[in-house]
Amino acid sequence: MSKTISKILVTGALGQIGSELTTELRRRYGDSNVVASDLKPGPEGELGQAGPFEQVSVTDAEGLTAVCIRHNIDTIVHLAAILSATGEKDPLAAWHVNMTGLINALEIARDLELAQVLCPSSIAVFGAGCPRDNTPQETVLKPSTIYGVTKVAGELLCDYYVGRYGVDARGLRYPGIVSAETLPGGGTTDYAVEIYYSAVENGEYTCFVSEDTRLPMMYMPDCIKGTIDLMEADPDRLIHHGDFNMGSMSFSAGELAASIREHIPGFRTTYRPDYRQAIADSWPSSIDDTAARDEWDWRPEYDLQAMTGDMLAKLRTRHEAGLLYR
Ligand code: NAD
Numbered sequence: 519m520s521k522t523i524s525k526i527l528v529t530g531a532l533g534q535i536g537s538e539l540t541t542e543l544r545r546r547y548g549d550s551n552v553v554a555s556d557l558k559p560g561p562e563g564e565l566g567q568a569g570p571f572e573q574v575s576v577t578d579a580e581g582l583t584a585v586c587i588r589h590n591i592d593t594i595v596h597l598a599a600i601l602s603a604t605g606e607k608d609p610l611a612a613w614h615v616n617m618t619g620l621i622n623a624l625e626i627a628r629d630l631e632l633a634q635v636l637c638p639s640s641i642a643v644f645g646a647g648c649p650r651d652n653t654p655q656e657t658v659l660k661p662s663t664i665y666g667v668t669k670v671a672g673e674l675l676c677d678y679y680v681g682r683y684g685v686d687a688r689g690l691r692y693p694g695i696v697s698a699e700t701l702p703g704g705g706t707t708d709y710a711v712e713i714y715y716s717a718v719e720n721g722e723y724t725c726f727v728s729e730d731t732r733l734p735m736m737y738m739p740d741c742i743k744g745t746i747d748l749m750e751a752d753p754d755r756l757i758h759h760g761d762f763n764m765g766s767m768s769f770s771a772g773e774l775a776a777s778i779r780e781h782i783p784g785f786r787t788t789y790r791p792d793y794r795q796a797i798a799d800s801w802p803s804s805i806d807d808t809a810a811r812d813e814w815d816w817r818p819e820y821d822l823q824a825m826t827g828d829m830l831a832k833l834r835t836r837h838e839a840g841l842l843y844r
């Protein structure tokens with residue numbers, strides 16, 4: 519029997535996903551029932567004003583525990599992390615934030631008997647030896663980045679806390695997330711967001727992966743919907759816990775540029791692969807998410823055309839108001 523989710527702490531709430539997920543959670547659970555937190559100071563915008571905010575590092579076990587007790591938290595949505603490209607610049611920092619942060623969240627859940635901890639994983643768990651097309655749920659996990667190593671360890675840790683302590687820990691392997699609200703924070707898939715901003719701002723983009731680089735991606739509305747669907751899924755249906763493959767769409771950098779060109783015919787792209795190319799090459803090109811579909815009815819809604827239309831409409835409106843990078 520699962521416990522009720524009523525008071526949520528979102529770590530990493532000022533990041534690409536947290537800034538939008540927090541707003542949607544507040545809409546559903548009530549502004550005062552969703553506490554945003556981050557290492558960075560509280561924002562002055564909508565997110566900061568709409569509900570409580572706590573500045574705390576997820577590596578600070580005492581500080582994080584105090585926040586949970588002060589707000590009577592029963593669920594942690596643990597988004598604070600160092601992503602793949604930034605992680606390669608300082609692997610020890612990535613290990614510290616991603617692993618110490620997660621174990622702190624799980625220990626708090628065990629100690630305070632929380633209802634749930636949700637922690638995203640990533641397509642970065644995959645690497646050499648796994649099939650690149652339609653990558654299955656169960657396969658070889660040999661990532662080449664420190665970020666991927668922390669995500670594999672994180673999935674195992676979540677499953678361990680489920681089995682050993684009965685903590686309700688859940689997680690999904692997000693593909694690259696594309697969004698118009700908050701810029702991404704140092705991942706390999708960031709080009710799939712930057713390209714829209716540059717198209718609207720300059721009509722050109724220099725891409726840091728090659729034209730034929732094909733990766734699984736997802737538009738933010740599907741990411742938010744899927745994340746909350748998993749949080750609210752009936753635990754009795756879940757066979758997996760911390761490691762659901764989550765698919766949506768899959769396209770090459772060239773196909774992405776072509777979809778933008780349908781709206782901005784003169785849009786020009788140059789391809790100058792850097793160190794992130796090797797990371798992208800180590801990841802799947804598409805994902806088999808049968809387990810998510812079977813166990814909690816996952817169904818994405820957006821394809822590339824729908825996403826491009828929506829991204830460009832949003833960014834153009836902001837650009838015209840002088841608020842593209844607000
Ligand atoms: P992001 O980099 O945009 O945001 C991370 C947030 O965590 C930032 O606001 C940062 O200030 C905060 N943070 C960093 N160190 C912290 C610390 N010590 N204590 C507290 N906060 C700290 O990341 P995101 O894209 O929003 O990702 C959220 C989660 O989703 C992460 O676990 C990430 O691995 C996962 N994920 C994201 C993507 C994607 O494409 N965005 C894909 C796969 C998985």
Ligand code: SER
Pocket residue numbers: 601602603639640641642665692693694695704705706707708
């Ligand atoms: N978007 C993420 C990254 O590129 C995938 O986890 O790091």
